[in-house]
Amino acid sequence: MTDAPYTPPKVWTWNKENGGKFASINRPTAGPTHEKELPIGKHPLQLYSLATPNGQKVTIMLEELLALGHKGAEYDAWLIKIGDGEQFGSGFVDINPNSKIPALMDRSGPKPIRVFESGAILLYLAEKFGAFVPKDVAGRAECLSWLFWQMGAGPYLGGGFGHFYAYAPTKIEYAIDRFAMEVKRQLDVLDRQLANNEYIAGSDYTIADMAIWPWYGGLVRGLLYGESATFLDVASYENVQRWTKQIGQRPAVKRGRIVNRVSGDPASQLHERHDANDFDTKTQDKLATSA
Secondary structure, three states, X not given: OOOOOOOOOOOOOOOOOOOOOOOOOOOOOOOOOEOOOOOOOOOOEEEEEOOXXXXXXXXXXXXXXXXXXXXXXXXXXXXXXXXXXXXXXXXHHHHOOOXXXXXXXXXXXXXXXXXXXXXXXXXXXXXXXXXXXXXXXXXXXXXXXXXXXXXXXXXXXXXXXXXXHHHOOOOOHHHHHHXXXXXHHHHHHHHHHHOOOOEOOEOOOOHHHHHHHHHHHHHHOOOOOOOHHHHOOHHHOHHHHHHHHHHHOOHHHHHHOOEOOOOOOHHXXXXXXXXXXXXXXXXXXXXXXXX
C-alpha cells in the first residue's frame, strides 16, 4: 500500500477541493440551489431523467408497457442534465427531495402523484398497469427480492467500484480492491441464479430484469467505467452474458435505453421523448442493428 496515512478528524467538514468528476455537484446538504419550474407535456406520465443506468430502468419499463398495448403508459421524457446541477432546481426537488434522477409525475388522476427512486417507479408502474410482476405470491416475492437486491447492490457497483476505479482523482488500491471483490461477488450471484433460470426471477421477464440489466448488463457489455469489463473479467460470467444479450435484443429495451441519452453515437441519442414518432427513421435503423 502506498496511500498516505489518514486520521479522520473528530468532526468532518466539507472540503470543496476534494476533486473528482462530480465534485461540482456533490454537497452535504439537500434542497434546491435555484428556482426552476419543470416543463409539463401532453401525456399523463411526465418523466424527468437522464439515460444513466437508473434512468434507463424507467424508460425501458415505459417502452415495454407501450409494446404490450398499454396506451396509458404514454409519456413525456424531459432531459435533466445532472452534470449542470439541474436536479437541484426547485421544481425537480419538489418531485424528488433526494435530487436524484429519475423522477416521475403521474397526472392521470384528479391529483398528481409524485414517484421517486427508480425501484419505486418500476413497482408503481407495474402495479398501475398490472404487468411485469408475477401474480402468484411466490413469484411476486421472488421478483421483488431481486428488485430490492439491485437497490442494495447497485451502490457498490456505481458509487463504490465505479467511482474509485474511474472517477476518483487518486487511485486508491484498497478501495478499488475492496469494491472490485464485491462486484465480482455480485456477478457470481447473478451468474448462479441465471444458470437455472431464463430470467432473473424465473421463467418470466419482470421488473427485476429491467432494474438489473442497465447496471450489470452495461458492465458486461463494456459500457461502464472504461476498461472495467476487462479488469473484472466479465467474460467468465457466461450466464450473465447470455441473459445480457437476450434482454438487449428486445425492441422496447433498445428504445428505452436511448431516451434522454446525451453521449455516444449521436444516432443512438434521443435527448427528449414526447411521442413514439420521436424515434425517427434514422434512429430506428440504428436500433434494429444494435445488440
